[in-house]
Amino acid sequence: MGLLLERWEQVKSGQGQVVLLSGDAGIGKSRLVQMLKEYVAQEPHTRWECRSSPYFENTALFPVTDLFQRLLQFQDGDTSGEKLGKLEQTLSQYRLPLEESVPLLALLFSLPLSEDRYPPLALSPQRQRQKTLETILALLLEQSGQQPVLFIVEDLHWTDPSTLEFLDLLINQSPTMSMLTLLTCRPTFQPRWRHKSYLSEVTVHRLSHTQVEQIVAGITDGKTFPAEGLQQIIGKTDGVPLFVEQITNAILESGQLKAVDRHYELIGSFSTFAIPVTLQDSLMARLDRLVTAKGVAQMGATIGRQFAYDLLSMVSQLDEGTWQRELGRLVEAEIV
Numbered sequence: 001m002g003l004l005l006e007r008w009e010q011v012k013s014g015q016g017q018v019v020l021l022s023g024d025a026g027i028g029k030s031r032l033v034q035m036l037k038e039y040v041a042q043e044p045h046t047r048w049e050c051r052s053s054p055y056f057e058n059t060a061l062f063p064v065t066d067l068f069q070r071l072l073q074f075q076d077g078d079t080s081g082e083k084l085g086k087l088e089q090t091l092s093q094y095r096l097p098l099e100e101s102v103p104l105l106a107l108l109f110s111l112p113l114s115e116d117r118y119p120p121l122a123l124s125p126q127r128q129r130q131k132t133l134e135t136i137l138a139l140l141l142e143q144s145g146q147q148p149v150l151f152i153v154e155d156l157h158w159t160d161p162s163t164l165e166f167l168d169l170l171i172n173q174s175p176t177m178s179m180l181t182l183l184t185c186r187p188t189f190q191p192r193w194r195h196k197s198y199l200s201e202v203t204v205h206r207l208s209h210t211q212v213e214q215i216v217a218g219i220t221d222g223k224t225f226p227a228e229g230l231q232q233i234i235g236k237t238d239g240v241p242l243f244v245e246q247i248t249n250a251i252l253e254s255g256q257l258k259a260v261d262r263h264y265e266l267i268g269s270f271s272t273f274a275i276p277v278t279l280q281d282s283l284m285a286r287l288d289r290l291v292t293a294k295g296v297a298q299m300g301a302t303i304g305r306q307f308a309y310d311l312l313s314m315v316s317q318l319d320e321g322t323w324q325r326e327l328g329r330l331v332e333a334e335i336v
Contacts, residue, residue: 003200004036008180011148012043016174016198018181020156020191023204026242029184032204033152036182044147048140051154052163060129060162063153064136065108074109084111094142096135104132133166140170141177149179156185164192174198188289206239215241219248224263235305286335292318293326297335 007017021029037047048067056062072086084106091101103118107128123131143149153159153167167183171193174181185191193199207215212234216225225233229251237243251257256268287294299315300307316323330336 001032001035003202004032004182005039007200008036008040008148008150011178011180014178016144016177016179016181018171018174018193018196018199019183020193020199020201021182021184021204022187022189022201024186024206024240026240027204027206028241029204030154031241033154033182033184037150037152040150045150046143046147047150047152048143049150049152052156052158052160054158057158057160060160061108061132061166062160063163064166068105068108080111083109084113087111094139096138096142100131101135104128104135108132129162133162133169136166137169137173140179141173144177144179147178149177150182151179152182154184156183156191157189168192171196171199188286207241207244208239209234212237212239212244215244216248219245220252220264222262223259226257226264226266228266229257229264283335286333290326290329290333290335292322293329293333296323296326297330300336 004019007019010017021032023029040047048071050063050067052063072083072090074083074086078086084102087105087109088098088102091098091105094101099118100121103113103121106113106118121128121131140149140151151170153163156164159167167181170181175198187203191201213230216230216233233244233247233251237247254268256266257264258267287297290297296312296316296318300312303311303315312327313320313323318326327336
């Protein structure tokens with residue numbers, strides 16, 4: 001959080017910055033984004049915020065189009081003419097030529113144009129896409145000339161290629177803009193922006209056991225948790241704060257505990273609590289990408305949450321060289 005605030009101060013002095021927050025699902029990336037938004041809320045600035053979606057990975061410029069629909073205040077009941085009017089009114093506030101910018105952005109929203117008002121642009125499809133990206137960038141550039149801009153794009157791991165191409169243009173221009181570009185992604189995303197002095201890559205790490213205990217204490221208002229319950233939470237959440245909250249609340253609501261003075265007493269069993277679905281889905285997606293190594297992980301999990309190297313090698317159906325290599329891949333991916 002300190003680094004984000006430091007970068008924002010640099011932006012206010014005219015030094016554009018880019019921050020890439022990387023971490024697993026539930027690790028706290030969006031929480032950091034929210035905290036920064038709250039911090040700058042009382043300061044003069046413009047905030048443009050969008051996110052990618054797994055349902056629109058192959059839809060060109062989906063995050064940007066979704067952002068503009070909100071900025072333009074498009075309503076479900078608006079006619080094409082009404083939407084075009086809102087687009088024209090907004091673009092007229094910028095120094096862009098309307099005869100070019102309106103047709104380019106109207107295409108994003110599939111808005112029909114009359115040829116007498118907007119003659120067709122004599123551009124190849126590739127050049128038209130490039131001009132569209134440049135127009136969006138020009139809007140941001142002009143906005144940043146008026147006051148600092150906080151531009152947020154979340155979930156880059158689901159971002160379509162056209163939006164990534166736009167981010168290429170934006171990041172290359174960042175030093176000339178009073179703008180903090182804040183991006184979030186999961187570790188599977190491989191950024192193509194490296195070695196830039198104005199780009200900070202931040203990995204949001206898992207919590208230590210002590211930090212997990214602090215979160216549990218916060219949820220229970222300081223009431224001491226049974227040691228067995230605390231170990232369940234530490235063991236099943238892998239230090240992911242969202243899952244710490246989920247499992248702690250599930251245990252509190254289960255009826256397995258009784259509040260006595262400043263602590264809880266166990267009156268049932270913790271054996272029924274499963275790993276949260278979101279964590280399991282995240283793990284399975286990571287395993288699926290490892291192909292052969294997935295079988296080694298499943299074999300180890302059959303033995304137990306902890307398994308001995310010697311025992312795994314005895315039951316493995318793979319030759320020793322192969323299974324050692326796959327086990328190494330699991331360690332490298334931080335699954336084992």
